[in-house]
Structure formats: structure tokens, C-alpha cells
Amino acid sequence: MKLDRTAYLTLALSLGVPVALALLNQTTEVGSALHIPTYVVALAGKYLCYAMLALAVDLVWGFAGILSLGHAAFFALGGYAMGMYLMRQIGTRGVYGNAELPDFMVFLGWHELPWYWQGSQWFPFAVAMALIVPGVLAMGFGWLAFRSRVTGVYLSIITQALTYALLLAFFRNDMGFGGNNGMTDFKDILGLNVQADSTRSALMVISALCLCVQYLVARFVVQSRFGKVLIAVRNTESRTRFLGYRPEAYKLVVWTLSAVMAGIGGALYVPQVGIINPSEFAPANSIEAVIWVAVGGRGTLSGAILGAVAVNFGKTWFTGMLPDYWLYALGALFIFVTLFLPKGIMGLFAKRAAKPVAVLEVAE
Amino acid sequence: MTETQTLPGDTLLYLGGVTVSFDGFRALNALSLVLEKGEMRAVIGPNGAGKTTMMDVITGKTRPDTGKVMFGVNTDLTQLDEPAIAALGIGRKFQKPTVFEPHTVWDNILLALAGDRKPRFSLWAKETAEERTRIESVLETVRMKDQRHRLGGDLSHGQKQWLEIGMLLAQEPQLLLVDEPVAGMTDAETEQTAELLREINKTRSVVVVEHDMAFVRALDVKVTVLHEGSVLSEGSIDNVSADPRVVEVYLGR
Ligand SMILES: Nc1ncnc2c1ncn2[C@@H]1O[C@H](COP(=O)(O)OP(=O)(O)OP(=O)(O)O)[C@@H](O)[C@H]1O
Ligand SMILES: [Mg+2]
Numbered sequence: 227m228k229l230d231r232t233a234y235l236t237l238a239l240s241l242g243v244p245v246a247l248a249l250l251n252q253t254t255e256v257g258s259a260l261h262i263p264t265y266v267v268a269l270a271g272k273y274l275c276y277a278m279l280a281l282a283v284d285l286v287w288g289f290a291g292i293l294s295l296g297h298a299a300f301f302a303l304g305g306y307a308m309g310m311y312l313m314r315q316i317g318t319r320g321v322y323g324n325a326e327l328p329d330f331m332v333f334l335g336w337h338e339l340p341w342y343w344q345g346s347q348w349f350p351f352a353v354a355m356a357l358i359v360p361g362v363l364a365m366g367f368g369w370l371a372f373r374s375r376v377t378g379v380y381l382s383i384i385t386q387a388l389t390y391a392l393l394l395a396f397f398r399n400d401m402g403f404g405g406n407n408g409m410t411d412f413k414d415i416l417g418l419n420v421q422a423d424s425t426r427s428a429l430m431v432i433s434a435l436c437l438c439v440q441y442l443v444a445r446f447v448v449q450s451r452f453g454k455v456l457i458a459v460r461n462t463e464s465r466t467r468f469l470g471y472r473p474e475a476y477k478l479v480v481w482t483l484s485a486v487m488a489g490i491g492g493a494l495y496v497p498q499v500g501i502i503n504p505s506e507f508a509p510a511n512s513i514e515a516v517i518w519v520a521v522g523g524r525g526t527l528s529g530a531i532l533g534a535v536a537v538n539f540g541k542t543w544f545t546g547m548l549p550d551y552w553l554y555a556l557g558a559l560f561i562f563v564t565l566f567l568p569k570g571i572m573g574l575f576a577k578r579a580a581k582p583v584a585v586l587e588v589a590e
Numbered sequence: 591m592t593e594t595q596t597l598p599g600d601t602l603l604y605l606g607g608v609t610v611s612f613d614g615f616r617a618l619n620a621l622s623l624v625l626e627k628g629e630m631r632a633v634i635g636p637n638g639a640g641k642t643t644m645m646d647v648i649t650g651k652t653r654p655d656t657g658k659v660m661f662g663v664n665t666d667l668t669q670l671d672e673p674a675i676a677a678l679g680i681g682r683k684f685q686k687p688t689v690f691e692p693h694t695v696w697d698n699i700l701l702a703l704a705g706d707r708k709p710r711f712s713l714w715a716k717e718t719a720e721e722r723t724r725i726e727s728v729l730e731t732v733r734m735k736d737q738r739h740r741l742g743g744d745l746s747h748g749q750k751q752w753l754e755i756g757m758l759l760a761q762e763p764q765l766l767l768v769d770e771p772v773a774g775m776t777d778a779e780t781e782q783t784a785e786l787l788r789e790i791n792k793t794r795s796v797v798v799v800e801h802d803m804a805f806v807r808a809l810d811v812k813v814t815v816l817h818e819g820s821v822l823s824e825g826s827i828d829n830v831s832a833d834p835r836v837v838e839v840y841l842g843r
Pocket of ligand 2: 641642643685769
């Protein structure tokens, strides 16, 4: 795999900034000029998880031409898998003091854990589920959709329907995932207090590491011959068929990989924000993720990370001042980018850096 | 007795009574055509005669309502989809040149090279010296050696035609279906293309659809005239040109 300047810069910033923030949070005194408050660490951790979601969206949208308007579903499923683990760690510290059942189940009058909660108290199991559940759902969905040659707007609409259906399902109390309220009031992760600043710093650095690994994996995929086929599929799908390629197989692989990446982001997100509820499946969340990618620069990978961090930074800042107008601002931003910055922020940089990865690496 | 039954071993492609309707309109109407191994055939006919539709049927894009489409003696093409048919060794150049615009000329050829098409392979595939040699030789044949770094999307219409022919060669098919290869080419380029197709025909079978009569004459092969979805006339270019029915519907317009 070839790494260019943009790639090194992306890795250096994605890892360097979080590590610096964590060090400044952990090694300096509260009140010192260099101290980074814990809420900043928590925010940075959240942005890094969103960046993983954006990377996942860019992989399918930027390179395979699949505009997913339902990617937050995979993120949320990863989050729920981790949320279940975190619920089980509460034990007798819950309101009802039930060692076996999470509070919401006691409240519903349930007497035993449903079968699908078995194993969730075990961390490696939860991590595995955070990968497997989004992956398997994506594989099933993709198998049906790509095999039937559903593309373009129709595919976007059914991805949106997928996340909406999950939203409605997770709202139901009898699904056994906490209904409307979801899961919250987490206490520990791997025996460490989730609220402690040391845990928060560690989770943020782990998120940064995961983001870097995902970035490298995504780059490897798009620079490989597989990636060239994907770009060919994005450009003229039918032509690839007459050359003997099966675009549905290529899409299925990248789609599933992308869902798993989003799931990892979600699993890291939940312990850092301290809550997971059905609103994470809201169609608007998936659309926001697409906007991050468009703002950063579609088909550049680095741009997805940049877009996710920049837009969410803007969101935090903006909602602090004018909370009611954020959606208008986001819409305006999207229109602005579409009209004036078709290549996103990455397109503003030096011409070489602005070229999509796939084009960059062809020169021998 | 049909020709296939008398000479089964020599038949590469057999279309028997193929009918394709679009909303009741018969684009192909009981079309029959036999192509022998190693043959080059020119297919002509007025706009809407069904030439492209015939290629769609052979390559699996369109399923015929009725009729047989056989490759060799025992492969029924109507049961296969596009990638499977491509894998059998049938390559196609489209009427509207279709190359991968975001890719370089080099990568366009690389993606077309005969070889494993599975994601599992392509994920780890490294460009080998052997592949490079094959790409070089294709570029040489289609005279695009100095264009290798250019993007498909930046090529002129004629260059796209050549690149697409190059991709077709890289696929190493047994049978090439070439839909209007010289559209948008200068006279000199047209002549070169005819020469190239004759060269290709030394090792492969070819079906060429073309409107350009000078080009068809230059190919000097058996000609099939399609009209309203069926064969109107077949024979040498001089014979079909003299056929009064052909003169009426096509040449004499
Ligand atoms: N997918 C389709 N749906 C409806 N009608 C179609 C379709 N494809 C082709 N046709 C019709 O079938 C007829 C034959 O079309 P075809 O493209 O095969 O003609 P052609 O001989 O290749 O003509 P040309 O010389 O213009 O390329 C035309 O009348 C066309 O409009
Ligand atoms: Mg045609």
C-alpha cells in the first residue's frame, strides 16, 4: 500500500491530537493553563466515532457509488451491542438492585433475561456482536438489494427505510432493548468507571487508534485492484458485467466491511456519550453522516474524517449559541458545498491532494 | 436439415428463431444466424433494425421471448447472465464507446485482462510482470502506448473507440461483438480499424455491426442484412448490394 502526504498527515492528526489531548488531561492539574478539561476529551472521543461512521459512508458512497441513507443504523447496532454489555455491568447498583436484570426489564415485570441477552455480560462477546450484528444485517440486506440490481435513488430509499424500520422496532418496549429510553446510567467498562477522566481519555485514544486502523484498511481496499473495480462499477456498472465482473459481489463485500466499520464506531461511541436510545436510528442521523462526507470531500477518505470532525465541531459550537437553528445551518452548509465546493474541503487544498486516492495512485 | 446439424463442430454461434418484444414491438422477429468458428461477419441494416438488440441477446443483457441462442454446440446462452457469458469468451464493444472514465488507459486495460474476476482475488492482486507485458502489447496493437497515463474520460471519441477495442482484446475472447467501431473516426482511422479487425480475426471470431459501407467493403467478409428484426439478405457485399429488397429498405434510401 502506498501512503502519500495526505495519508501521513491524516494519520498523524487523527492519532496525534487525541493523544495530546489525553496527555494534557491526565498529566496537568485542573486550573493549569495547559489543562484540557474532561468534557473536551469526551467531545473529541465522540467526534472520532463519528469520523468512523463518515469513513464507512465514504467507502461505499465515494468508491462504489452506493449512497447509503441508512448507515447510522449500523452505527447504532454496534452501539446497542456495547450498551447491552454496559447495562449488565451495572448489576445491583441499578434502581431496583436486581443483579441479573437491567432496570427496564424489572420495570416491565420480566423475570428472566431474554435469550438474545445471553453472553452480553462478557466483553469480548459484546465486541464480537458489535461487529457481527451490523455485518450480518448488511450482508443480508446487500445480498437482496444488489442481487436484484437495485441502484441509485431506489437503493438510497430502501437504506433509509431500513434505518426507519429499526427505529420503530427499537422504540418498542417488548423488543427488550429499553424501548424509548434506551440504555443509560452505565457504571463501568472492564471494571473501570466509565465516568472517570482516565477512562474517558483511554476510550478516546482507543477510538483514535481504531479510526487510524480503519483508515488504513479503507485505503488498502480502495487502492487495490478490488478498489479499481469498485470505481469502475461506480462509473459504469453494466460495463463491468460485460467484462465478466459481478458488481453485486464487489458491492456486497465493501458494503459489509463498511457496516462493520460503522458498528465499531457505534460501539466506542456509547461508553463515551453514556447513552444509547432509538433516536440513533433516526433517518436524519444517516443523512447528517452523508453531509459530513460531502463537506470533507467524497471519495477521499481523509476528507470524510475531516468533514465529520469539522461539521460536528461546528455543531457543538453552533448549538451552544443558537440551538434551534442548527438544522437550517446544516442544510445551508450542504447546499453551499454542493454548489461551490463539489470536492469538499479536500478540494480546496493543493491540486495533488485534492485528487481522489484512486486517481493519485495510478501514476507509476 | 439446418447448417448446425450438418456442421456442428464448426459452429461457434447459433441463433435460431430469436424473438424479442418490447411492449409488443418486435425488435427481433424470428431472427436466425449462424456464425462459424474463425469467421468474421458484418451485420448491416437501417436504424432500429435490431442489430444492437441482437448483441444484447447474445451477451445476456436481454432475454429472448422465444428462440435458441447457442455458443458452440452445447452452451445455451439464454440460461446465463452477462458475467458468465463474458467468462465463456464473448466480449463486446458498445455502440456508444464505454470506457471507465475515472481510470487511466492503463487501468482500463488492466481491468479487462483475462483473469480471475473474484473479489477475493482482486483484493490481493498485484500487477505482475506478465500482466504488464500483456497490457503493453495491447496498447501497442491499438496504438495507444503514449496515452497510457491519460484518463478514459479525457480521451477523444475515436480514442475511446480504440481503447474499448483494446479492452476487448485484453479480455482474450473467442468471439468479439463490435457495435459500430468506426463511428466518429476519420477515414484514416477507419482504415486502420478495418486492418486491426482483420488482424484480430486471424485468431478470433468477430461480428461487426457498422453503417459505414466503405468500412464494410474494406472488411471483405460475408454480410448479413437485418431489417425489422429478421435477416433480409445474406452474402458477399456485392451480392447483398445487388439484392433488390436490400436496395429498397436500406441502400437505396
Ligand atoms: N430496452 C428497450 N426498450 C424498448 N425498445 C427498445 C429497447 N431496446 C431497443 N428497442 C427498440 O428496438 C428496436 C431495435 O433497436 P436496436 O438498438 O437493436 O437497433 P439497431 O439496429 O442497433 O439501430 P441503430 O443502427 O440505430 O443502432 C428500436 O426500434 C428500438 O427503439
Ligand atoms: Mg445499434
